[in-house]
Amino acid sequence: MPARRVNPHRVKLHRTYSVQELADCLGVHKNTVRHWQGAGLAAIDGNRPTLFDGKATRAFLLARQTSRKRPCPPGTIYCFGCREPRAPALGMVEFMPGKGATGNLAALCEACGTVMHRRANMAMIAAIMPRLAVQIRQAP
Ligand SMILES: [Zn+2]
Structure with missing residues (x-):
């Protein structure tokens, strides 16, 4: 995942962009645009200057x-260790209430033991964590 994500909606649909114009529009280096081209971003044709369709x-x-x-x-x-969604180890999840109705769920990854976190609404816990024992911790 890149350190900085681009906003695709900055690209106007009914415009064509040169490599430098596209780089300026999205706030990236022109080599990034060339990298995208190698990764499948199709130019309008094979001629120079290379132009990209906004859409x-x-x-x-x-x-x-x-x-x-x-x-x-x-x-x-x-799980940030495994880089994919994982079930909690031993079916144990802890809920730490925050402000209002929301809070944080915390559990250990079943595969690697890393502590995983997920934001949750207290009323939605049963839907988010079915068949799991959610222990609700009081705020200190
Ligand atoms: Zn893991």
Whole structure:
């Protein structure tokens, strides 16, 4: 995952962009645009200067972003050690209430033992963590 994510919606749909214009528009280096070209961002044709269609460019960037997503199904929390959603070890989850109705769920990864965290609404715990023992800790 890059340190800085681009916003695909900065690209205008009905415009064409040169490599430098696209780099300026998205706040990246022009080599990043060339890297995208190697990764599948199609130019309008093979001629110079290389031009990119705004609509195709936005679709390419949005597809890249959504392909990186790892949505957590119910009963799992994203583990930064494994880089994928994992079930809590021993079925134990701890809920630390925050402000209002929300709080943090914390559990150990079943695969690697890393502490995993997930934001949750207190009323939604039963839906997010079905069949798991959620221990609610009082704020100190
Ligand atoms: Zn893990």
